[in-house]
Amino acid sequence: MDFGHVSVLLEETIESLNIKEDGIYVDGTLGGGGHSLMIARRLSKRGRLIGIDRDGEAIEAASDVLKEYTDIFTPVRSNFDRMPEVLEQLGIEGADGIVLDLGVSSHQLDTPERGFSYKNDAPLDMRMDMRQTKTAADIVNGSSKDELTRILKEYGEEKFASSIASCIVSKREKAHIKTTFELNDIIRSAIPERFRIKGGHPSKRTFQAIRIAINGELESVEKVIPEMIDLLKDGGRLCIITFHSLEDRIVKNAFKKAESPCTCPPDFPVCVCGKISKGKVITKKPILPGEEEMEINPRSKSAKLRVFEKKVN
Numbered sequence: 219m220d221f222g223h224v225s226v227l228l229e230e231t232i233e234s235l236n237i238k239e240d241g242i243y244v245d246g247t248l249g250g251g252g253h254s255l256m257i258a259r260r261l262s263k264r265g266r267l268i269g270i271d272r273d274g275e276a277i278e279a280a281s282d283v284l285k286e287y288t289d290i291f292t293p294v295r296s297n298f299d300r301m302p303e304v305l306e307q308l309g310i311e312g313a314d315g316i317v318l319d320l321g322v323s324s325h326q327l328d329t330p331e332r333g334f335s336y337k338n339d340a341p342l343d344m345r346m347d348m349r350q351t352k353t354a355a356d357i358v359n360g361s362s363k364d365e366l367t368r369i370l371k372e373y374g375e376e377k378f379a380s381s382i383a384s385c386i387v388s389k390r391e392k393a394h395i396k397t398t399f400e401l402n403d404i405i406r407s408a409i410p411e412r413f414r415i416k417g418g419h420p421s422k423r424t425f426q427a428i429r430i431a432i433n434g435e436l437e438s439v440e441k442v443i444p445e446m447i448d449l450l451k452d453g454g455r456l457c458i459i460t461f462h463s464l465e466d467r468i469v470k471n472a473f474k475k476a477e478s479p480c481t482c483p484p485d486f487p488v489c490v491c492g493k494i495s496k497g498k499v500i501t502k503k504p505i506l507p508g509e510e511e512m513e514i515n516p517r518s519k520s521a522k523l524r525v526f527e528k529k530v531n
Contacts (some may be wrong), residue, residue, distance in 0.1 A: 225252025226518040230459050230505050231317060232256045234525045240264040241314030244305070246298030246446075247271060249323045251280030257317075258287040266290050268313075270304060272297045272347035276323065298348070299438040302445050312451040320439065322429060323345075324517065330511040336421035336431060339399040344429045354428050358395050363387045364408045373436070373464065374427030382408040382424060426462065436464060443472040447475075447496050450528035455500070461520050466504065473499045500525035 225231075231253060232383065239262040243462060245254040248271035258267050267290055267530035268367045276522070277295050284291045294304050326346070333343030333354060342355035361369070363383045363453055370379035385408040386395065395401055404422045406414060414420045428437055439458075446456050460466040479493035512519050 225249070225256075226319065226511070226515065227459055227505065227507055227523045228252060228256060230523055231319075231459065232260070234457050234500065234505070234523065235259070235261045235315040235317070235455055236453075238265075238314055242266045242268075242310060242312070243315045243317070243450075244268045244270065244301065244313045244449075245317045246301055247317070247319045248293065249273075249276050249281045249319060250325060251283035253317050253319060254280060254291070255283055257315075258284055258291055261287075261290055263289065266310070268291070268305070268308065268310070269293045270296050270297055273323070273326070274348060275329075277323065279325070297438060299442040301442060302449060305449060312454070313449055314451055316446050316450065316454075316456045318439075318446075318456075318458045320435070320459060320465050327517075333398055334425070336398055336402055336419060336425050339397055341397060343427075344393065344432050346433045350432075352432060354432050355394070355396060357428055357432055358386060358401060359390050369426045369431045370424055372427070373430040373441045374423035375463070376423040376427065378409050378413070384408070387512045401425075417432060430464075436468060439465060440468050440472070441489065443469065444476065447476050447526060447528060450497075452528055452530040456526045456528075457523060458525075459521055459523050461522075466522050466524070469524050470504075473524060476526060495529060497527050497529040500527050 233317065237243065237257060238307050239260060243257050245257065247268035248254060251269065253414060254269050261267060267287070269280055269291065272295065274295060278321070281293050292308065296304050322334050326332050330338035330340045333340045342353060354379055361419045366383035366386060367379045370376040370382055382405055385404045389404050391394060395404065402421050405424050409420050448520035450456060458469045460469055476496040477499050479495060480489050480490045481493060482489050501524045504524050507518040507521055
């Protein structure tokens with residue numbers, strides 16, 4: 219199987235990890251194994267690499283990519299928000315580095331039957347974990363108008379959320395909405411023509427919103443960042459790549475809170491809340507892809523890399 223995934227900000231991420239040849243590293247979004255392969259190449263036989271992904275096709279593809287490193291590489295089919303549990307089951311107490319490459323993979327976008335892309339006519343699916351029963355079609359056909367509006371506003375930042383939600387409800391009263399192209403037509407009809415011409419494909423924000431909702435993406439990120447920082451060994455680093463402002467805001471705020479958790483009023487002479495910094499933000503501004511990478515891989519244009527380093531006690 220050709221997973222066909224291009225790892226974004228690959229060199230920058232690997233350099234930011236400060237890899238030790240005998241260290242323990244976790245790739246929480248294994249995908250096609252691009253980041254993991256680069257990590258494995260820098261590890262000695264005493265090192266260890268754990269790759270986590272909820273997509274069974276990703277596990278299969280990455281395991282093939284890393285077949286030369288089976289003595290140090292362990293793939294696990296799970297979601298990254300269960301990383302503490304995964305490491306505990308493997309008997310691992312801490313990691314020297316953790317990587318998250320968030321969002322939908324190139325393979326998922328380019329596999330029409332997965333229903334992630336508005337560019338291919340396919341069933342409305344969008345599940346990252348095919349073991350999950352609820353699909354995008356369930357959200358589109360089963361959510362109330364108010365809930366659909368909330369999803370499109372909150373997860374897609376779609377200014378025409380209410381209009382699109384109304385059109386969806388109106389169309390599904392006649393027949394279930396089953397395919398990506400059916401949803402495309404509804405979205406197009408709900409957005410005024412002058413706004414359809416600019417700003418990219420009119421379905422982009424709606425598809426993003428539904429995908430995030432069906433996979434619980436933002437909730438997973440917000441929950442797990444503090445847990446991942448706690449999993450790091452002293453001096454260990456957490457590298458997170460995001461692809462839209464909602465994710466990036468969560469990462470930025472979580473890193474800032476971990477660095478400066480004190481809740482005391484600014485005029486207090488000493489801290490009395492007792493909250494101690496967990497480390498420091500390495501990237502005061504996110505690392506962005508270079509011109510060459512954006513030209514080779516247009517999907518990298520919205521990528522941002524942020525890095526946090528665990529405090530050395």
